Amino acid sequence: MHGGKIKRGYTRPLDLKNGHIEMNHGSGGRVMTQLIEQLFLAAFDNDFLRQRNDQACFSCTSGRMVIATDSHVITPLFFPGGNIGSLSVHGTINDVVMSGARPQYLAASFILEEGFPLADLKRIVDAMAQAARAAGVPIITGDTKVVERGSGDGVFITTTGIGMVPEGIHISGENAKPGDKILLSGTLGDHGIAVMSLRENLSFHTHIESDSASLHDLVATMIVTVPDIHVLRDPTRGGLATALNEIAHQSAVGMMLYEEKLPIRQQVSAACEFLGLDPLYVANEGKLIALCAPDDADQLLAAMRSHPLGSQAAIIGEVIEDSHCFVQMETRFGGKRVVDWLSGEQLPRIC
Amino acid sequence: MKYIDEFRDGNVARRIATNIAAEVNPHRSYHLMEFCGGHTHAISRYGIADLLPDNVRMIHGPGCPVCVLPVGRIEYAIQLAQIPHLILCSYGDMLRIPTASGMSLQKIKAQGADVRIVYSCADAVSVAQRNPDRPVVFLAIGFETTTPPTAVAIKQAHALGLTNFSVFCNHVLTPSAISHILQSPEVRQLGLMSLDGFIGPAHVSTVIGSRPYEYFAEEFQKPVVIAGFEPLDVMQAILMLIRQLNEGRAEVENEFTRAVLPEGNVKAQLLVAEVFELRRVFEWRGLGLVPYSALRIKSCYAGFDAEQCFQIPMTSIADNKACECGAILRGVKRPQDCKIFGTVCTPENPIGSCMVSSEGACAAHYSYGRFRDASPVVKVN
Secondary structure, eight states, X not given: OOOOOOOOOOOOOOOTTTXXXXXXXXXXXXXXXXHIIIIIIHHHOOHHHHTTOSSOOOOOOSSEEEEEEEEXXXXXXXXXXXXXXXXXXXXXXXXXXXXXXXXXXXXXXXXEETTOBHHHHHHHHHHHHHHHXXXXXOEEEEEEEEEOTTSSOSEEEEEEEXXXXXXXXXXXXXXXXXXXXXXXXXOSSHHHHHHHTTSTTTOOOOOOOOOOOOOHHHXXXXXXXXXXXXXXXXXXXXXXXXXXXXXXXXXXXXXXXXGGGOOOOHXXXXXXXXXXXXXGGSOOSSOOEEEEOHHHHHHHHHHHHTSGGGTTOEEEEEEEBOTTOOEEEEOTTSOEEEOOOOOSOOOOOOO | OTTTGGGGOHHHHHHHHHHHHHHSOTTSOEEEEEEEHHHHHHHHHTTGGGGSOTTEEEEEEEEOTTTTSOXXXXXXXXXXXXXXXXXXXXXXXGGGOOOTTSOOHHHHHHTTOEEEEOSSHHHHHHXXXXXXXSOEEEEEEESTTTHHHHHXXXXXXXXXXXXXXXXXXXXXXXXXXXXXXXXXXHHHTSOOSOOOEEEEOSHHHHHHOSGGGHHHHHHHOOOEEXXXXXHHHHHHHHHHHHHHHHHTOOXXXXXXXXXXXXXXXXXXXXXXXXXXXXXXXXXXXXXXXXXXXXXXXXXXXXXXXXHHHSOOOOOOOOOOTTOOHHHHHTTSSOGGGSTTBTTTBXXXXXXXXGGTXXXXXXXXXXXXXXXXXXXXXXXXX
16 A cells, blocks of 8 residues: 555536536536536625535624515516626615615525526626625625526526614604605616517617616615605516505505606606506616605605715605505696506507 | 607696587587597596596497407417417417406416417517427407508418418407497487497507598487597597587597598508408407408418318307496496496406406506595595
8 A cells, every 4th residue: 555645636617608507516516516616606705605604604783683585587687787696686685775774694596597508697696796795785695506407597596685774763664654755766667678678579779778776875875864764665576656556555545646756768658658568567676765754855855866876866746545545646637547556467558 | 758748748638628628518418439448548547537527428438459359259269279289379468368267368378378478460470480380370359450460460471381370360340340339229229328429549540541430420420530549639539529519510530630541551451451351240249249340361361260270169158247348348337337346357357358458448447547436535735
């Protein structure tokens, strides 16, 4: 017997240019570790991930904490102004901050479809890392699973975020009171139209970019100015109409919107017009609705407008008493109508 | 937005509303039917009823292509979709219409049938090109507006030599439906329903022109004003109808001059005539059997006619008894007169077809106008 050195096995680096996701990327073996280290860890790099545990352990101060989770399944994965990666970070951070909380950490879980190009995955992961870094919210734990070709749609990403609520802040959907003013941070429908413009059977040319953005800083600015904000909500899927109907039901109030006050880009109006959609129901990913007492409204509006993500903010309506919890709108035309829950998907008119 | 905002200007609307209020005769009422779902939608979405005097009543007509399709033909489409390997392409609204047994294309799709939403029938032709070994059927519905594109698709499929593409044709004709309403016993004999004039179709008229309406104006002495789908178009048309009625005139007037010519779109008409021919009779939901009111594919294009390609018996199925869609489509009842409106029948669980499409009278009233049925809202300043 002669003792010798055991040669370190050579592992070919992950082919991030031409490679594809294979079933063994999710099998728990060396190939999976390689994917995690060379792609996810390299991009998200932080002390928690470097420990290579299945969980992240952190200490926290006493107080109220917030947790929110969001699954992202979008088509197409890449769109003007972002991709599923940046969206999955912004979406969850925004869910956390709509409670007034400061976001602290994120967890990310990936379901990858066999055959998905690694180059695309890298673009997505890089966008996530960049979005998380820009927001100062590290991704500290995660998981990866691979499903057979045909059992997924490229990439599904679930992110979970936690945050700390500052002392004295009590923001919740049930706090709307008759008389409250309804503020919106900017233009409606940009994300939905940007994504729709790329759908296979619709494709049309537009310069509209998704508004996907993390709203933590805007919210922090708003809270400093008006700590007694009653409700915050980001009007994502289902748009402004759905978010306001949810709040109206949570708080058992009605709402009156003023159509002429709604900020909508001309390109978005035009796209909605020819697609037969209503911009009130189109998704946003970087906008928020705020409800506050009427005396605070002007101050809150000024604070929102002072922030780049709220420069086009507007007071768009008010909360009214209504046992039916209808969200109504005074149309630019001079009449009134219900702004109802969306039923099914929005569909273009036939005739 | 140019060419759009001008037709949604609130100040102009208020001026027209003032004129209407000044010109209506307070001693009579005006019952005006807007034939098209597009007008119904505009009236509800912009709150036009709020701008009209109490004695001007809008009656919603049957011009919603999704609403008028009888359940038997939906059932036929469902059976088509269940043929192994077949791909059924449809406009999105059709998927949610329930049959008597509560089945729908959407439910069949969830159970594994290949039902695809398309935005135009040209997309269905592309689906057929991409799937040469599978039969592809386009569920064609609609009035004269959607018929020319279907004709184009059939001619295109013919030129491409496609043998796996066919059309389940349900195209219907507007003028025969209007005649049928005017000749219905409720209007003619029983006097159950007052009907003083029509807002004529917008998009349909761009194809067929304004001439086909001259017969109604003349024969039934009912004024017709063809109007665009924008809210100011509708307001202006109401004013024009009131003027005609006050002056005792019954003429065809064209408010939608920016798009409608007296002769219509002749090229489109010729295309339709090349591919389609009149059906002797066709069943409409709410109106029953209406003679010469629909089109079928000509025998020279029989290979593209799904009804010829697939031997499925066509049956007539009665509507749910509680559903008043029939009476609502004829203008005899309003959505809120139906017992199941907003209770059993909602946009999420439609029983009748008028609750399915956004152009349907029930869906429009439910989505935009039902606060009017509730107690007055208290506004807090």
